[in-house]
Amino acid sequence: MKIGALEAGGTKMVCxxxxxxxxxxxxxxxxxxxPDITMPLLIDFFMDEGIDALGIGCxxxxxxxxxxxxxxxxxxxxxxxxxxYNIVKTFSEALNIPIGFDTDVNAAALGEAxxxxxxDCEVGIYITIGTGIGVGxxxxxxxxxxxxxxxxxxxxxxxxxxxxxxxxxxxHSDCFxxxxxxxxxxxxxxxxxxxxxxxPEVWDxxxxxxxxxxxxxxxxxxxxxxxxxxxxxxxxxxxxxxREKVTEYLGGYVRSDAIIKHIDEYIVPTGLGEDSGIKGxxxxxxxxxxxxx
Amino acid sequence: MKIGALEAGGTKMVCxxxxxxxxxxxxxxxxxxxPDITMPLLIDFFMDEGIDALGIGCxxxxxxxxxxxxxxxxxxxxxxxxxxYNIVKTFSEALNIPIGFDTDVNAAALGEAxxxxxxDCEVGIYITIGTGIGVGxxxxxxxxxxxxxxxxxxxxxxxxxxxxxxxxxxxHSDCFxxxxxxxxxxxxxxxxxxxxxxxPEVWDxxxxxxxxxxxxxxxxxxxxxxxxxxxxxxxxxxxxxxREKVTEYLGGYVRSDAIIKHIDEYIVPTGLGEDSGIKGxxxxxxxxxxxxx
Ligand SMILES: Nc1ncnc2c1ncn2[C@@H]1O[C@H](COP(=O)(O)OP(=O)(O)O)[C@@H](O)[C@H]1O
Ligand SMILES: Nc1ncnc2c1ncn2[C@@H]1O[C@H](COP(=O)(O)OP(=O)(O)O)[C@@H](O)[C@H]1O
Ligand SMILES: [Zn+2]
Ligand SMILES: [Zn+2]
Numbered sequence: 001m002k003i004g005a006l007e008a009g010g011t012k013m014v015c016x017x018x019x020x021x022x023x024x025x026x027x028x029x030x031x032x033x034x035p036d037i038t039m040p041l042l043i044d045f046f047m048d049e050g051i052d053a054l055g056i057g058c059x060x061x062x063x064x065x066x067x068x069x070x071x072x073x074x075x076x077x078x079x080x081x082x083x084x085y086n087i088v089k090t091f092s093e094a095l096n097i098p099i100g101f102d103t104d105v106n107a108a109a110l111g112e113a114x115x116x117x118x119x120d121c122e123v124g125i126y127i128t129i130g131t132g133i134g135v136g137x138x139x140x141x142x143x144x145x146x147x148x149x150x151x152x153x154x155x156x157x158x159x160x161x162x163x164x165x166x167x168x169x170x171x172h173s174d175c176f177x178x179x180x181x182x183x184x185x186x187x188x189x190x191x192x193x194x195x196x197x198x199x200p201e202v203w204d205x206x207x208x209x210x211x212x213x214x215x216x217x218x219x220x221x222x223x224x225x226x227x228x229x230x231x232x233x234x235x236x237x238x239x240x241x242x243r244e245k246v247t248e249y250l251g252g253y254v255r256s257d258a259i260i261k262h263i264d265e266y267i268v269p270t271g272l273g274e275d276s277g278i279k280g281x282x283x284x285x286x287x288x289x290x291x292x293x
Numbered sequence: 294m295k296i297g298a299l300e301a302g303g304t305k306m307v308c309x310x311x312x313x314x315x316x317x318x319x320x321x322x323x324x325x326x327x328p329d330i331t332m333p334l335l336i337d338f339f340m341d342e343g344i345d346a347l348g349i350g351c352x353x354x355x356x357x358x359x360x361x362x363x364x365x366x367x368x369x370x371x372x373x374x375x376x377x378y379n380i381v382k383t384f385s386e387a388l389n390i391p392i393g394f395d396t397d398v399n400a401a402a403l404g405e406a407x408x409x410x411x412x413d414c415e416v417g418i419y420i421t422i423g424t425g426i427g428v429g430x431x432x433x434x435x436x437x438x439x440x441x442x443x444x445x446x447x448x449x450x451x452x453x454x455x456x457x458x459x460x461x462x463x464x465h466s467d468c469f470x471x472x473x474x475x476x477x478x479x480x481x482x483x484x485x486x487x488x489x490x491x492x493p494e495v496w497d498x499x500x501x502x503x504x505x506x507x508x509x510x511x512x513x514x515x516x517x518x519x520x521x522x523x524x525x526x527x528x529x530x531x532x533x534x535x536r537e538k539v540t541e542y543l544g545g546y547v548r549s550d551a552i553i554k555h556i557d558e559y560i561v562p563t564g565l566g567e568d569s570g571i572k573g574x575x576x577x578x579x580x581x582x583x584x585x586x
Contacts, residue, residue: 061548076548123439135513139432139439146416146432146515147549154546155509158451171544216448220428220513222439251464253447255354255369256440 003289004051004095005281006042007104008058008087010079010131013038015045018282022115024275034081035090043094054091055100055284057107057277060134064102064145072101078170100284100293104128104277105136106143106150108270110287111280112227113138116271121224125217126276127153129210130230133177136280137221142293153177157212163188163205180209182232193232207238211245214267218246218254225258229270236269243267296582297344297388298574299335300397301351301380303372303424306331308338311575315408317568327374328383336387347384348393348577350400350570353427357395357438365394371463393577393586397421397570398429399436399443401563403580404573405520406431409564414517418510419569420446422503423523426470429573430514435586446470450505456481456498473502475525486525500531504538507560511539511547518551522563529562536560 002025007014010032017026026049030041046054059077063070072088088101102110109118109126118124118138126136133153137144144150154175159167165188169178178184185193189202196202214226228239243263250259258266270276287293295318300307303325310319319342323334339347352370356363365381381394395403402411402419411417411431419429426446430437437443447468452460458481462471471477478486482495489495507519521532536556543552551559563569580586 121439123437139437144416144432144515146414147511147517147551148515148547150513150515151547152513155512156451156505156542158449171546172542212449216509217513218440219448220443220445220510222437222441222443224440249449249465253464254441254444258440 001286001289002049002051003282003285004046004049004054005278005285006054006056007107007277007281008032008056009104010059010077013042014278015042016278016282017049017051018279020286022111022279022282024278024282027278032079035085039090043091046095051095051097051285053098053100053285053289054095055107055281055286055288056087056091057102057104057281057284058087060103061148061151062101062103064106064143064149098285098288100286100288102143102284103134103136103149105134106138107136107280107284108229108276109136109138109227109280110141110143110283111276111278112271113141114283115279116276117227117268118225118271123221123223124225124227125221125223126227126229126270127217128230129180129228129232130182133181133230135217152217155213155216157209157216160205160208176209176213180206180213182230185232194234197235203235203238203241206232207241207245210238211242211249214242214246215249218250218259225265226267227270227276228267229276233269239267239269294579294582295342295344296575296578297339297342297347298571298578299347299349300400300570300574301325301349302397303352303370306335307571308335309571309575310342310344311572313579315404315572315575317571317575320571325372328378332383336384339388344388344390344578346391346393346578346582347388348400348574348579348581349380349384350395350397350574350577351380353396354441354444355394355396357399357436357442391578391581393579393581395436395577395586396427396429396442398427399431400429400573400577401522401569402429402431402520402573403434403436403576404569404571405564406434407576408572409569410520410561411518411564416514416516417518417520418514418516419520419522419563420510421523422473422521422525423475426474426523428510445510448506448509450502450509453498453501469502469506473499473506473525475523478525487527490528496528496531496534499525500534500538503531504535504542507535507539508542511543511552518558519560520563520569521560522569526562532560532562
């Protein structure tokens with residue numbers, strides 16, 4: 001079986017051809033311009049590959065609800081040319097195959113659940129900390145939708161007393177994303193994040209915000225494991241700091257050995273390297289083909 | 294079909310006999326003393342009723358995971374005689390019928406989903422604000438477990454600048470439950486909560502904390518509807534205040550008509566009055582009988 005996969009991002013579009021085991025046979029990257037310019041290039045990539053289905057893990061917000069009038073749309077994104085764009089319809093008309101469509105982070109969670117660090121997890125969550133912060137949720141192999149889809153990167157957390165930065169979220173200023181995304185770090189400290197590697201205060205504060213959010217996710221989702229990805233997590237000293245602070249904030253409340261004794265295996269990096277999103281998109285295509293979503 | 298139901302609380306045990314439509318045929322309440330004293334009374338109640346299954350919605354934390362060595366236990370509760378007590382085993386040996394076992398709030402969410410305000414919700418959440426604060430989550434008719442079960446009453450929220458109360462949670466002091474449970478209100482203001490009806494500051498502050506938590510739940514769970522129950526919600530002026538503050542905190546971020554246009558039908562009181570928990574326990578019994586959990 002051949003499956004097309006698109007990881008649609010605000011700056012680049014990653015296209016791949018894969019199979020039902022999540023192997024990637026071919027891959028190409030296109031810059032994200034307008035739909036008029038970019039969509040034909042993507043369609044060209046998939047057109048003559050003989051794929052049986054396509055999976056799309058997409059920047060958002062999107063509408064992944066098949067019963068909705070705006071199913072398949074990228075909805076209120078700040079990337080204006082893509083706002084209210086029906087990306088599923090365009091692919092569907094061009095390729096005429098089953099299409100799976102979800103958020104980039106739900107796709108990443110599905111990919112990690114199928115082949116990566118969230119295997120065998122009843123509830124698995126994938127968090128990206130990069131240009132934005134997003135949370136994907138996979139429950140018994142299925143993505144969480146509900147009303148629309150989780151937007152848990154924007155939860156309210158507590159600003160630390162020693163942090164005078166106002167926050168970068170255009171909607172909430174100092175929500176989790178507003179305080180802890182890559183651009184928030186760079187704005188607060190006036191330097192590129194990767195040039196701040198040797199400034200411990202930066203990562204201590206960052207780990208605190210990430211830990212607060214993780215504590216809220218642990219209490220809300222009761223996940224069996226948590227995967228942290230995205231550009232900011234390249235600072236891998238963060239993991240130890242985050243694990244320590246999560247334990248502190250939880251105050252012994254969630255009495256599971258997974259957290260109390262094995263937190264190193266509970267809060268982990270991606271199992272699929274940089275490929276959680278694109279492999280998750282393969283999984284979405286597979287699920288669409290087999291009517292699993 | 295006759296189904297036994299137990300809503301097991303820290304102060305009282307509500308027993309009922311019901312049917313598969315959630316009708317209650319008989320009900321009796323026992324004070325919660327020690328297992329030695331209380332369990333025989335409960336077993337007596339159910340013994341000769343010819344019930345086909347029993348559902349238990351239980352105070353916690355509990356272990357609802359059938360594959361776990363401590364399945365059926367009340368685990369780390371501060372009610373010491375019940376700590377590490379295997380309540381499922383005792384009933385199972387006495388009654389020899391299928392037993393459904395979950396948290397009181399997951400049961401309430403299931404009850405509301407089957408017969409109340411969460412009907413037709415892909416994701417429905419039930420929040421009780423009483424002696425403690427608990428959140429039950431029902432996704433496609435099933436309770437959410439994962440690692441253990443949600444403990445979302447204990448999420449971190451922001452203390453308001455004008456609130457000097459230190460918080461009442463023994464684990465986290467000023468988590469949501471620590472700031473907003475009934476006992477926290479009474480401790481902060483030095484009066485019984487129902488005697489504070491006419492003090493607007495009390496409910497303005499309370500609504501703010503509840504709204505902060507709801508915003509985080511909306512962003513995490515993406516629920517199709519939210520039910521608020523528990524003793525504190527008898528102050529029904531809270532609903533309008535909460536809805537207004539949720540809208541404010543969300544800052545227009547979740548662009549769904551359900552929230553933007555119809556918030557009165559989005560954040561609602563229980564559909565089953567005071568019976569969400571006991572009817573949800575009937576539902577648990579039904580699900581156990583039919584191997585649905
Ligand atoms: N090595 C690094 N250390 C710290 N931060 C980084 C590093 N590399 C990238 N970032 C941050 O991550 C952001 C990009 O995140 P990334 O996950 O790669 O992309 P996106 O979120 O746009 O998909 C950048 O804005 C930068 O702030
Ligand atoms: N009418 C009321 N107004 C405000 N608060 C109330 C009212 N009735 C009860 N409460 C509060 O709710 C708490 C009891 O919550 P309830 O949901 O009835 O029980 P529990 O949580 O123990 O199951 C009390 O501690 C009290 O603080
Ligand atoms: Zn935000
Ligand atoms: Zn707490």
